[in-house]
Amino acid sequence: xxxxxxxxxxxxxxxxxxxxxxxxxxxxxxxxxxxxxxxxxxxxxxxxxxxxxxxxxxxxxxxxxxxxxxxxxxxxxxxxxxxxxxxxxxxxxxxxxxxxxxxxxxxxxxxxxxxxxxxxxxxxxxxxxxxxxxxxxxxxxxxxxxxxxxxxxxxxxxxxxxxxxxxxxxxxxxxxxxxxxxxxxxxxxxxxxxxxxxxxxxxxxxxxxxxxxxxxxxxxxxxxxxxxxxxxxxxxxxxxxxxxxxxxxxxxxxxxxxxxxxxxxxxxxxxxxxxxxxxxxxxxxxxxxxxxxxxxxxxxxxxxxxxxxxxxxxxxxxxxxxxxxxxxxxxxxxxxxxxxxxxxxxxxxxxxxxxxxxxxx
Amino acid sequence: xxxxxxxxxxxxxxxxxxxxxxxxxxxxxxxxxxxxxxxxxxxxxxxxxxxxxxxxxxxxxxxxxxxxxxxxxxxxxxxxxxxxxxxxxxxxxxxxxxxxxxxxxxxxxxxxxxxxxxxxxxxxxxxxxxxxxxxxxxxxxxxxxxxxxxxxxxxxxxxxxxxxxxxxxxxxxxxxxxxxxxxxxxxxxxxxxxxxxxxxxxxxxxxxxxxxxxxxxxxxxxxxxxxxxxxxxxxxxxxxxxxxxxxxxxxxxxxxxxxxxxxxxxxxxxxxxxxxxxxxxxxxxxxxxxxxxxxxxxxxxxxxxxx
Numbered sequence: 001x002x003x004x005x006x007x008x009x010x011x012x013x014x015x016x017x018x019x020x021x022x023x024x025x026x027x028x029x030x031x032x033x034x035x036x037x038x039x040x041x042x043x044x045x046x047x048x049x050x051x052x053x054x055x056x057x058x059x060x061x062x063x064x065x066x067x068x069x070x071x072x073x074x075x076x077x078x079x080x081x082x083x084x085x086x087x088x089x090x091x092x093x094x095x096x097x098x099x100x101x102x103x104x105x106x107x108x109x110x111x112x113x114x115x116x117x118x119x120x121x122x123x124x125x126x127x128x129x130x131x132x133x134x135x136x137x138x139x140x141x142x143x144x145x146x147x148x149x150x151x152x153x154x155x156x157x158x159x160x161x162x163x164x165x166x167x168x169x170x171x172x173x174x175x176x177x178x179x180x181x182x183x184x185x186x187x188x189x190x191x192x193x194x195x196x197x198x199x200x201x202x203x204x205x206x207x208x209x210x211x212x213x214x215x216x217x218x219x220x221x222x223x224x225x226x227x228x229x230x231x232x233x234x235x236x237x238x239x240x241x242x243x244x245x246x247x248x249x250x251x252x253x254x255x256x257x258x259x260x261x262x263x264x265x266x267x268x269x270x271x272x273x274x275x276x277x278x279x280x281x282x283x284x285x286x287x288x289x290x291x292x293x294x295x296x297x298x299x300x301x302x303x304x305x306x307x308x309x310x311x312x313x314x315x316x317x318x319x320x321x322x323x324x325x326x327x328x329x330x331x332x333x334x335x336x337x338x339x340x341x342x343x344x345x346x347x348x349x350x351x352x353x354x355x356x357x358x359x360x361x
Numbered sequence: 362x363x364x365x366x367x368x369x370x371x372x373x374x375x376x377x378x379x380x381x382x383x384x385x386x387x388x389x390x391x392x393x394x395x396x397x398x399x400x401x402x403x404x405x406x407x408x409x410x411x412x413x414x415x416x417x418x419x420x421x422x423x424x425x426x427x428x429x430x431x432x433x434x435x436x437x438x439x440x441x442x443x444x445x446x447x448x449x450x451x452x453x454x455x456x457x458x459x460x461x462x463x464x465x466x467x468x469x470x471x472x473x474x475x476x477x478x479x480x481x482x483x484x485x486x487x488x489x490x491x492x493x494x495x496x497x498x499x500x501x502x503x504x505x506x507x508x509x510x511x512x513x514x515x516x517x518x519x520x521x522x523x524x525x526x527x528x529x530x531x532x533x534x535x536x537x538x539x540x541x542x543x544x545x546x547x548x549x550x551x552x553x554x555x556x557x558x559x560x561x562x563x564x565x566x567x568x569x570x571x572x573x574x575x576x577x578x579x580x581x582x583x584x585x586x587x588x589x590x591x592x593x594x595x596x597x598x599x600x601x602x603x604x605x606x607x608x609x610x611x612x613x614x615x616x617x618x619x620x621x622x623x624x625x626x627x628x629x630x631x632x633x634x635x636x637x638x639x640x641x642x643x644x645x646x647x648x649x650x651x652x653x654x655x656x657x658x659x660x661x662x663x664x665x666x667x668x
């Protein structure tokens with residue numbers, strides 16, 4: 001009889017190893033999935049995980065994409081992880097990402113065609129504020145009325161998508177776009193273009209901010225009293241209250257940080273890789289970032305690695321779609337499976353297996 | 362704006378149709394939550410049910426067969442959630458989210474070859490005599506069988522929870538799993554079955570969307586219906602009767618906004634399209650502000666016999 005026995009404290013070894021096991025399991029099951037669809041499993045896995053970085057033919061093109069895709073994922077996931085640590089489930093990052101992009105782009109477009117150096121910083125601030133404000137809705141509702149932040153933040157994603165559809169064919173539409181939906185292209189407007197900082201690396205301002213966020217989050221969670229309060233609220237809410245931690249403050253803080261970071265990610269995406277506000281510029285980063293946060297064990301450094309890995313599956317997925325005709329949706333499934341296997345193997349972090357005869361109590 | 366073009370008879374009839382998927386998913390999720398489990402994967406199970414039901418109905422030519430397959434698919438997907446949360450003791454919130462992501466990916470993978478096909482749909486079931494009544498007949502008694510089954514399901518769930526011994530055990534498990542365990546009830550088994558039931562209901566709801574309501578398969582077609590179902594459970598304070606009220610209310614909002622859009626109402630389209638979500642938020646605020654929740658006491662708390 002196999003029994004689970006709770007560990008006195010989570011195993012450090014298993015905390016580090018479970019993500020690797022989850023990745024390996026995903027590769028195996030994913031390979032079976034590809035085989036079922038008629039693609040060679042070994043080749044598919046190699047195309048997804050190896051070719052984007054090491055294949056001499058595509059790597060020059062795909063390698064920079066790694067940072068382009070990982071930047072927003074890391075930025076959003078860092079924010080989410082802080083909230084998840086406190087037991088505050090903001091799953092509407094996609095909405096905050098969209099609103100950040102709309103607010104930031106709107107602030108910039110108001111000054112078209114000025115070439116002032118102040119415009120881009122202004123847009124960054126507006127983007128962060130837009131995401132922050134959108135996240136404040138579930139935060140304030142939770143603290144004032146006790147509404148469930150999961151449901152509210154998620155409902156707001158759909159509201160944000162409707163707003164995006166509306167502004168991209170209305171308020172922010174390019175007046176010279178001959179009636180097509182979509183805003184002016186930021187790539188053709190130097191003052192606002194979030195260009196590659198070092199040519200051929202994919203490094204843009206969003207990536208820089210993502211790295212800063214990783215370091216700041218590490219300092220906050222490991223070294224700062226506020227981070228301690230956040231962790232305390234998540235692990236022992238009662239103890240946190242006795243210690244004088246104000247739960248309202250924690251909710252506002254956590255949702256505020258995650259909203260602002262998601263908003264930033266949206267702004268950098270829209271001024272850089274996406275180029276313009278359009279109905280479908282958002283590509284689900286807000287949802288994938290949830291996987292990234294968990295895969296990175298809610299730890300800043302882990303998230304950095306998980307973000308890069310997830311970016312790899314995006315690029316590799318596109319490559320596999322192109323080279324092997326694997327459907328694009330299978331990558332989404334692949335990412336979901338990764339989260340599932342991680343949660344499944346996580347049991348070893350908190351419990352140990354005992355092989356013993358059932359005791360008579 | 363031409364409000365005269367909106368016919369009340371058609372409006373009520375289409376409210377019943379548009380409420381049914383949410384009703385099915387919500388009543389299933391309510392049973393799950395009554396057993397003390399929070400499954401946030403409703404959206405994923407719904408959309409998987411939608412695509413599986415559609416595929417089976419198209420290939421077999423029988424929509425009923427599609428519904429059965431959808432229920433099985435929903436239950437199968439939910440069994441993964443049950444396995445993770447009940448045996449491997451994973452976090453219910455995270456696992457539910459994962460289930461939704463898996464479901465969305467899986468459904469668009471399965472659904473690719475079925476895009477743009479029309480499915481066989483359920484025939485209208487005119488109830489003899491009643492459907493011949495003026496006005497009311499067309500409104501209430503001329504629907505397909507799933508509408509009536511969903512209403513029957515609500516009554517069954519209500520009676521099950523209120524009057525049967527098994528229903529009492531299920532509620533006990535949801536209120537205090539430690540006490541239920543001490544009394545000798547199999548907490549994990551009860552929860553596992555409840556989760557399977559919830560999955561099957563969500564699958565049926567999804568299939569109703571793709572086979573009757575739309576009836577077509579498009580990627581991401583549930584568009585948050587599963588999340589609205591979750592919100593309705595909160596709205597209903599975990600009571601079967603109020604689930605019915607909630608689902609029909611949201612069905613009403615959805616249909617009304619579509620009718621207003623069609624009638625060219627002088628309101629921005631984005632606001633109308635977002636209104637079901639905005640009203641969900643509004644309702645959540647009102648319900649939460651009132652304080653009395655009636656949530657099962659063990660909701661979303663993991664159970665392990667050793668602790």
